[in-house]
Amino acid sequence: MTTTYERIYDVVRQIPSGRVATYGQVAELAGLIGKPRLVGYALYRVTDEMAVPWHRVINAKGKVSRSPVRNGTDYLQQALLEDEGIIFNNKGKIELSTYRWHPPIEMLERLEI
DNA sequence: CAGATGACAAGAT
DNA sequence: AATCTTGCCATCT
Numbered sequence: 001m002t003t004t005y006e007r008i009y010d011v012v013r014q015i016p017s018g019r020v021a022t023y024g025q026v027a028e029l030a031g032l033i034g035k036p037r038l039v040g041y042a043l044y045r046v047t048d049e050m051a052v053p054w055h056r057v058i059n060a061k062g063k064v065s066r067s068p069v070r071n072g073t074d075y076l077q078q079a080l081l082e083d084e085g086i087i088f089n090n091k092g093k094i095e096l097s098t099y100r101w102h103p104p105i106e107m108l109e110r111l112e113i
Numbered sequence: 114c115a116g117a118t119g120a121c122a123a124g125a126t
Numbered sequence: 127a128a129t130c131t132t133g134c135c136a137t138c139t
Contacts, residue, residue, distance in 0.1 A: 022121085022122090023121050023122080024121070024122065027121085034122090035121090036122060037119080037120090037121045037122085038121090039120075039121075040119065040120040040121055041118085041119055041120080041121095042120090043120050044118090044119055044120055045119090054120080057120075058120090059120080059121065059122080060121075060122055060123085061122090064120085065121075066120090067119080067120065069119070069120090070120070073120085074120075077120090
């Protein structure tokens with residue numbers, strides 16, 4: 001049986017290099033409309049063996065969600081995104097209109113969104 | 114099994 | 127623009 005978190009990881013795995021999605025967007029695509037926090041909770045528990053591009057998920061303000069409990073993975077996140085060609089401005093913000101991932105139409109139809 | 118834990122988002126101030 | 131509410135819940139120990 002697929003757990004809630006596995007569904008979230010499956011969505012994140014669809015995000016291509018050089019694009020990003022917001023927590024709310026991932027929640028919606030995972031069938032968890034209005035529960036963006038669950039995505040944050042799930043990503044906190046990601047390990048490298050899971051092969052989930054967790055760094056491609058940012059908050060709705062277009063910034064990396066910083067938190068002391070992340071042990072520096074928040075700063076690593078920005079570095080990984082820059083490696084994929086994403087430009088951050090001087091305030092650590094990116095242009096969502098430029099970099100946001102647009103899921104394939106079949107995916108949206110399957111979810112009836 | 115009860116309590117602790119934690120990467121959000123939108124609206125109000 | 128920055129800070130403060132409020133809603134929200136699967137996992138881990």
